[in-house]
Amino acid sequence: MTIFHSCRGHGTYLQDNKLKASVAGFVEKVGKLICVKPVKSRYNGEVGDVVVGIITEVGQRRWKVDTYSRLDSLLMLSAVNLPGGELRRRSEKDELMMRQHLTEGDLISAEVQSVHGDGSLALHTRSLKYGKLIQGTLVTVAPALIKRCKTHFHNLECGASIILGNNGYIWISPLLKEDAENQTTKSDTSTLEREIVARLRNCIMALAERQMLLYDTSITYTYEASLNYQVSQHKK
Amino acid sequence: MSSSTLSEGRKQFIVDGVTQDCRADGRRCIDFRRFQIETGIVSNTNGSARLRQYGTDVLVGIKAEIGQPKQERSNTGHLEFYVDCSSYNTTEIDGHIGDFTTQLTKSLERIYDSENVLDLKSLTIIAGEQVWVLYIDAVVLECCGNLLDCISIAVKAALYNTRIPGVSVNDEEGVLELEISDDPNDEKKLSIDKVPVIVSCNKIGHRYVVDATQEEECCSSGRLLIAVNDRNNICSLQKSGTGSLDPSTIFEMIETARQAAVPLNQELLQTLKREERSNNDKCGFFAN
Numbered sequence: 001m002t003i004f005h006s007c008r009g010h011g012t013y014l015q016d017n018k019l020k021a022s023v024a025g026f027v028e029k030v031g032k033l034i035c036v037k038p039v040k041s042r043y044n045g046e047v048g049d050v051v052v053g054i055i056t057e058v059g060q061r062r063w064k065v066d067t068y069s070r071l072d073s074l075l076m077l078s079a080v081n082l083p084g085g086e087l088r089r090r091s092e093k094d095e096l097m098m099r100q101h102l103t104e105g106d107l108i109s110a111e112v113q114s115v116h117g118d119g120s121l122a123l124h125t126r127s128l129k130y131g132k133l134i135q136g137t138l139v140t141v142a143p144a145l146i147k148r149c150k151t152h153f154h155n156l157e158c159g160a161s162i163i164l165g166n167n168g169y170i171w172i173s174p175l176l177k178e179d180a181e182n183q184t185t186k187s188d189t190s191t192l193e194r195e196i197v198a199r200l201r202n203c204i205m206a207l208a209e210r211q212m213l214l215y216d217t218s219i220t221y222t223y224e225a226s227l228n229y230q231v232s233q234h235k236k
Numbered sequence: 237m238s239s240s241t242l243s244e245g246r247k248q249f250i251v252d253g254v255t256q257d258c259r260a261d262g263r264r265c266i267d268f269r270r271f272q273i274e275t276g277i278v279s280n281t282n283g284s285a286r287l288r289q290y291g292t293d294v295l296v297g298i299k300a301e302i303g304q305p306k307q308e309r310s311n312t313g314h315l316e317f318y319v320d321c322s323s324y325n326t327t328e329i330d331g332h333i334g335d336f337t338t339q340l341t342k343s344l345e346r347i348y349d350s351e352n353v354l355d356l357k358s359l360t361i362i363a364g365e366q367v368w369v370l371y372i373d374a375v376v377l378e379c380c381g382n383l384l385d386c387i388s389i390a391v392k393a394a395l396y397n398t399r400i401p402g403v404s405v406n407d408e409e410g411v412l413e414l415e416i417s418d419d420p421n422d423e424k425k426l427s428i429d430k431v432p433v434i435v436s437c438n439k440i441g442h443r444y445v446v447d448a449t450q451e452e453e454c455c456s457s458g459r460l461l462i463a464v465n466d467r468n469n470i471c472s473l474q475k476s477g478t479g480s481l482d483p484s485t486i487f488e489m490i491e492t493a494r495q496a497a498v499p500l501n502q503e504l505l506q507t508l509k510r511e512e513r514s515n516n517d518k519c520g521f522f523a524n
Contacts, residue, residue, distance in 0.1 A: 134245035198262030
């Protein structure tokens with residue numbers, strides 16, 4: 001590629017007046033700028049991204065969250081919806097109750113609120129769709145495989161809901177029943193629902209192994225194609 | 237992913253799944269994950285095998301060397317194990333990699349270095365003086381739970397692949413001289429009829445699970461290593477990790493492991509035989 005009409009972006013270098021890729025990945029063109037997005041890399045956050053994360057530490061008015069980015073992400077106490085009352089001051093009592101709300105090992109879905117100068121992320125869960133994830137399975141794939149879509153929350157027709165975190169963490173859970181309003185830790189997942197979740201997990205891992213982009217349509221098609229096989233025969 | 241920090245809700249989900257006999261990946265409790273095995277891929281060993289599974293990669297090499305017998309068993313050869321996990325890291329071994337590898341090495345040694353498992357007498361060259369010592373080295377390149385079982389499968393495959401060169405003893409005026417034959421056809425195979433594979437049985441909830449993933453391993457309330465051979469006999473029993481087990485539980489676990497081991501041993505033997513027949517299409521380290 002000659003350089004006369006293009007700008008050098010991330011993941012590229014110049015050699016003998018030619019622009020070459022320094023990493024294996026997808027080429028992205030924005031106007032004249034040419035970047036190569038690597039297939040295997042840590043997650044580079046952008047504001048507004050939906051992510052799934054694991055709480056790793058409870059600290060002073062903040063939680064540290066593993067989002068597969070280079071640095072730990074932060075979830076501030078002021079950036080979560082606390083039970084009871086939308087807008088109220090965070091008191092010292094709330095600070096002491098932090099571990100009851102989210103503790104180490106808990107999974108959350110959140111949105112990237114801002115990106116700090118060093119690349120670490122600040123998250124927020126100030127919407128009803130975000131929050132703690134309890135019943136379901138986590139699958140981890142390379143972040144580059146998640147296709148950016150309008151929505152990353154999908155209720156699939158096969159009877160499961162799925163959160164495609166932009167950071168490569170995917171959460172698959174049985175559909176929440178309409179009448180069961182209180183989402184408790186108590187499990188009432190039937191074997192059928194479990195098989196659906198397991199099948200989806202295997203489909204996603206198969207797609208990821210073949211480096212296919214993951215979004216609702218690709219997952220649904222794979223799921224339908226997999227119906228010819230018993231889920232206990234996948235064995236992966 | 238750190239396994240020691242799994243939230244209560246997720247643990248509950250896994251335990252309930254096991255109770256319903258439908259695990260996170262759709263397997264039943266007694267199902268093993270599928271694995272690929274290749275033998276004879278390291279040219280400077282007497283026998284080698286590499287086991288690959290999703291997220292797991294174990295390489296085993298066996299070198300035969302002439303050495304002195306152990307004092308307590310002067311008429312037989314012996315095995316020396318070494319497991320290297322340096323490239324693999326989880327919270328389980330965080331900072332205690334030496335302890336972890338020693339534990340694995342000892343478990344393997346206890347199970348395999350016995351006359352009931354391998355015909356160690358056939359490794360004798362001069363009784364009481366010179367014997368073959370098999371150095372079995374395992375390298376863990378990647379691991380996704382159930383490490384010991386994977387190593388044991390690879391060890392069994394590598395033993396199947398092992399060829400020991402023929403040795404002749406010349407008596408020259410009272411001084412015994414060993415001569416190792418150069419003829420590639422003058423080689424001895426080892427019999428793996430009685431060599432077991434290890435099946436680790438985890439107690440999760442009220443059921444028993446084989447080939448547990450890392451997430452399942454941290455929900456386990458007790459683990460038993462059960463070595464089962466081709467004849468479906470139990471060769472060894474070891475309890476691993478913390479947690480206590482009721483005697484009746486142990487019998488049920490043994491039964492589960494025996495059930496799971498039948499297809500595992502059969503599949504392994506079939507794969508090895510098939511591979512031996514078609515010896516030229518190896519992927520080796522270029523396989524993805």
